[in-house]
Structures are given as structure tokens and as C-alpha cells.
Amino acid sequence: MADRYDYVIIGSGIAGLYAAILAREHGSVLVLTKGSIDDCNTRWAQGGIAAPVGPGDSPEKHLRDTIEAGAGLVDEEAARVLTAEAADRIDDLVRLGVPFDTVHGEIALAREGAHSLPRVLHAGGDATGAHIELTLSSVARLEGITVLEYTIATEILVEGPGGDHEPRRGGSRTAPTASACDNHRRAAGVRALDTRTGQATEYACRNLILATGGAGQLYRVSTNPQVATGDGIALAYRAGAEITDMEFFQFHPTALRLTGVQPFLISEAVRGEGGILRDEGGERFMPACHPQAELAPRDIVARAILDRMQRTGADHVLLDVTHLDPHLVVARFPQIYRFCLDAGLDITQRPIPVSPAAHYTMGGVRTNTWGETTMRGLYACGECACTGVHGANRLASNSLLETVVFAKRVVRRTLVQTDARPGESPATTAPLAPDAIDLSEPAPGEAAPLTREALQDLTWRDVGIVRDAASLTRATATLGAWQTTLAQPHDRPSQELADLLLCARLVTEAALRREESRGAHYRTDFPEPREEWRRHLTFRRASIRPA
Ligand code: FAD
Ligand code: SIN
Secondary structure, three states: OOEEEEEEEEOOOHHHHHHHHHHOOOOOEEEEOOOOOOOOOHHHOOOOEEOOOOOOOOHHHHHHHHHHHOOOOOOHHHHHHHHHOHHHHHHHHHHHOOOOOEEOOEEOEEOOOOOOOOOEEOOOOOOHHHHHHHHHHHHHHHOOOEEEOOEEEEEEEEEOOOOOOOOOOOOOOOOOOOOOEEEEEEEEEEEEEEOOOOOEEEEEEEEEEEOOOOOHHHOOOEOOOOOOOOHHHHHHHHHOOOEEOOOOEEEEEEEEOOOOOOOOEOOHHHHHOOOEEEOOOOOEOHHHOOOOHHHOOHHHHHHHHHHHHHHHOOOOEEEEOOOOOHHHHHHHOHHHHHHHHHOOOOOOOOOEEEEEEEEEEOOEEEOOOOOEOOEEOEEEOHHHEEOOOOOOOOOOOHHHHHHHHHHHHHHHHHOOOOOOOOOOOOOOOOEOOOOOEOOOOOOOOOOOOOOHHHHHHHHHHHOOOOEOHHHHHHHHHHHHHHHHHOOOOOOHHHHHHHHHHHHHHHHHHHHHHOOOOEOOEOEOOEOOOOHHHOOOOEEOOOOOOOO
């Protein structure tokens, strides 16, 4: 191995950089990132970061909204941690230099869907993520943290039983019975590829932190940039860590829908400021769907829009802010205003076409409230992790908050050394799920050649906002067939495609098994929630057995 570090962190979005800045105080840190430092979802975040810091608000109220939005699957302990530690993490971001917007010297707070009161801090109007990313990358640079750009992690190196480095193609359905911690297998480092030279290098570490973001590129219509290919989730699954809640993929209700223009997010905060959704005929339709109208939970608004599109035959509905003060609109949403204007639309003058787009991966690498995965030495935070705070449907702007709350807890946990030999990572306190399952054995079959576009078309059509057994079974067969033809990845595009394919299989097989509708997972053949499904679906490679 090339070098040994106390911390290797994969990813340079908010989760990775914040973790790196904290970890720097406790040891040597290496950050690997597959593109330029700011190529990530974080930089595109618009609405802001939720925290119960306004007058009349409290962690308890924020917790209630989070649980309510999560449709019965929020892990209450994790959500309590999220909301209780929110204000302190906001203070940290302010100290690091994030320039949150203010009104009369007080932090400005916006309203977003399913929040019971204004609670969302923002920066530069709708440029929150860009400001956060710029601030954290500047601090990381000043602190002298080593960031290896254009370096893609391709494999987690594992020591202990099953610690081979062979990538697998699926496994059996047999579930290992396990309740113990998987203490005997340990993440010992990572293999990574310099995407400019093709050189592969292994980096050893005591603590490996996945901060690789989500998998929004699974879908053809997505708010996520090209970089969001679910790599960390795929790497963790192959290494034997548990993956959970993958069937819950959040579709944002409003992305700009214009032929030839990328689906650009139109923030929920636009509806928070009074934006109205209308169909092609100009009729406002949300009040009839939900008491909170345009500010109902995202899954409800997304499906209502889809329904309206199907009824009118249009590929979009309209978002109307023409009744709002144009100066307010331009000042509050400068990015959105500019993007639309460049596309030929003045949002202050006429309603703009919008439709739902894939937005956020609620499932991911299963962690406890300390960001520990089920594998010793392996931590996850940010969008690649599933802490349980979002349940079946994430509350708006809770994602940026989750990244900082749990990145901080990961670093705190790595300092607990009572149960580890010097230089070793502590045992994980995250137990294996007793009922974890594995992906079905992939079978060869007829399928068009595998490309990212073909994969995205399949998932958009068959594993999208609305699914059923027939569409999911069809998708399972095609994905399995693709898996059997997959060659060993050798560069960034092939690695990303393999990772997307694995994530697609996890989403699809989980969605097929969950015979109900809940939160973001909607099945026309099981349109209601079912009490027996008030539980999580967790995947683990069948060959990984507890010691
Ligand atoms: P990211 O910021 O995506 O960073 C992931 C990093 O991992 C990147 O640097 C990437 O290059 C790197 N990486 C990935 N795989 C590898 C690999 N194999 N090897 C090396 N490096 C790798 N949330 C909110 O709370 N509020 C909002 O207002 C909001 N608005 C949003 C708007 C848009 C358009 C989008 C797309 C998302 C929005 N979200 C919002 C969600 C939020 O931005 C993300 O969930 C959050 O930024 C994720 O941060 P992260 O650090 O976990 O991942
Ligand atoms: C938005 O601004 O609508 C995105 C907020 C989020 O994803 O939480």
C-alpha cells in the first residue's frame, strides 16, 4: 500500500469536507474525490439547511415534522439526534464562514414543504450549496488537508473473514441469521484510480469514511449532476456492509421541463414564498389534493403533478410566481431567475413549465447514530448513508443538516479507542440486521447493450415515481441480464456504470419486495400503506456471515 492515514475520506461535498476539517484535529487525513473538489451535489443545493433556530421553533417541533413526513419509517432516535444537534452545527458552519442570509441582522428563515413553520437557512438566496462548498473547500485548503482530485475509489480493502477483494456479481437469496456485530471484518483501506493517469493505488487507514453522495444519476430525469452515481453504496455492498431503504427514492416535484435544457431544480422555497402550481389550463390543483396544498410533502406533490400531466396529456405543469413582487423573486432566487432567463423564460412575467425529477437517495449504507456501518473501521455520512432520519420521505432541507450532524458524530466516534489495539479502528456498535437479504442471482437474458442512458431509461420507466409488480419484475430481469454481461471496470465511466447498475438492482429488488405504498415508494398494485410493512428492507451479501 502507498501510504497509511488515520482517516481516508471519500468525497468532497459537504459531508466529506466537514468531516475532513474536524478529523484534521485528530490525525492525518486524506480526501479522495473523483472529479474537481467542487463537483458534487452539495454545490447545487438551493433551498437551504433546516434547523429549529427561529422564534417559536424547537427541536421537538422539528422532530415532529420530520417524523410526520417520513411516513412511519423514521428512526426516532436518529431524528432526535438530528434535530437536537442542529443548532450547534449551524453555529459551526457560521464559524467556518458560511454567509447565511440575514434580515435586520437576524438569520433569514424560509418556509418549505411539510415544515410547520419557517425553518430553512439559506445563503445567496438560492445559492446555499455553492456558498457552503466554497467555504468548506477554502477552509480545507487553508488547513492544509490533502485532497486528491480526479481519483476514484474503486474498492474497499477488507481484512478478516471474507476479506477477499473479488467484486461479486450477485448472490443467493439465503439470509444469514445474524444478530452479532460484524466485528471480525474490518475496512483496512481503499483502492483508487487516478483518472488522468490510469494508475491504481491502495491507501491504508484506520478509519475509512464514505461521503460519496447519492445515486440521482439512476434516473433519466434528475436534478443531480453526472457525479451522483451511488459509488459508495455499491462499494460498501460489495465489501459486505449493509444497505437499507433503497426503495425510497425521492422525486422532487418541480424541475424545469424544457426540451433541450437540462432538468434544473426549481426550489421548493419558490412555493414556500407563494408559488402556485397550475395545470396547462391554468387551474390550481394542489388545494384539492392536500390541506397544505403546494407545501404538502414532496411525494404527494410529485404524484399530484404526475396525475395532472396524465390527465392533460402535457409533459409538465406550470409554476406561477407572476403574482409575487418581481423584485422579491429576483433577489430571493437569483440563480433560478438567471437560469430560466438564459433559457428564454422570465419567471416574473409568465408561469414556467415544471415536472418531477429524481432528486435524493433516502436509502444507503446502513449506519447507527454514530455513522458506524456494520463493518469495523467503515463509516458513512451524508447522502450515501442511511441513518434512518428520513424514513420513507425526506423533509425538505433536512439533507444538508443530516450531513453535518452525522459527520461530526462519525469523527467523535473514531476517537473512542477503548476497544481497539493502538492504531486500529474501534469495533462497530452497529449490529447486523437479523433479517438482511441478498440480491437475487442474476440470470442471463435478452437485453439491449448496457449504457448509462439505457439504464436511466429503464429505471425512469419501470422503477420511477409509480411502480407495480409487472414493471419491477421486467426491470429486475433486464438489470440481472446486464449484470451477467458486465466486464471488470477499468476506468471512471465503467466503474460508475457498474456502481449505478448495482444500485439500480438494490432499488428495484427492494421495491418489488415491498408490497405496499409508503412515502416515496408508490405501487399502483398496492396503493395503501400496510402495517406489516412498517419495517426496513436491508441487503447484505449472502457470503458475509457474522463471526
Ligand atoms: P455530495 O455533495 O454529492 O458529494 C459527494 C462527493 O463524493 C463528491 O465529491 C464526489 O465526487 C465524491 N465521490 C463519489 N463517488 C466517489 C468515488 N468512487 N471516489 C471518489 N470520490 C467519489 N438538500 C438540502 O438539505 N437542502 C437543499 O436546498 C438541497 N437542494 C438540492 C438541490 C439540488 C439540485 C440537489 C441535486 C440536491 C439538493 N439537496 C438539498 C440535497 C443535498 O444537496 C445533498 O444531499 C447533499 O449535498 C449531499 O452531500 P454529500 O456530501 O453527502 O454528497
Ligand atoms: C429545494 O430547494 O427545493 C431542495 C431542497 C431539498 O432538497 O431539501
